[in-house]
Amino acid sequence: MSRQSATLLLTLASTAMILSAWGFQYIGSYPPCKMCYWQRYPHFAAIAIGALALALKTRIFAWLGAAAMLITSGIGVFHSGVERKLWDGPSSCSSTSIDGLEADELFNQIMSAPLVRCDEIPWEMFGFTMANLNAIASLAFAAGWLWVAVKKD
Template sequence: MRRNHLIALATLGSAALLLGAWGFQYLGYAPCKMCLWQRWPHGAAVLFGVAAMAAPVAILTLAGALAAATTGAIGVYHTGVERGWWEGPSSCSSGDITGMSTDDLFNQIMAAPLVRCDEVAWQLLGLSMASWNALISFALVAIWLAAYRKSAP
């Protein structure tokens, strides 16, 4: 496959994941904080892809790969939070309430966002949206790296 075809595929992959996320949001699945974190690198990957198609600079393909790897890593982290493997940010997870006073607990509940990062809102084949994002994003990394190999001197 030619370099520009690979870049287009990786760029369209990130664009499709962004559109899918917005589609789920439109259907009523409000994103949590970590869901939003995963969107930014996809946006960057799309911009790097457009730039790499216009100017054949090898570093742009590496930047696209790094953006896809970043959102994939955030997806793995988010999956771990959803599955209870580790604790997520206190601003969007239930966290530990041991030793909190009633007033502190009430204040934390009242300040908490409506969408929690440690709950799976939707899943397919046992994988959450964060898990699917991670898997597809790492596949996009491989496509970006293949494009880089075709453009490297």
């Protein structure tokens, strides 16, 4: 496979990830949490990077594509741990203890709580969540971008 073909395939892979996320959001009625959005941003970057790589045929873009995919994979791993209660997520999108809170503090916490929580699993297939699948797929995409970066012409 040529570098150009692999670049096109990887660009389309990130496009497919975004389209899938939008499908879950708009067709499946699974609104994303804050960390779900964070996982999308590197895919948007990879699409732009892929377009530039195809147009300019410069290896630097393959390295940037790999970096973008490693970032979203890392966010996916972190989000997976938050979903599985292995560690706490950002306080702005995860549950927090209500022990010792005054009524006013509890009310303020409830009123400022996000609509979609990062520490709950809205969808799962064979034990894999959307964050798990993003982490795994994006790691594979990162390997693809690295292959493009080091492949001899």
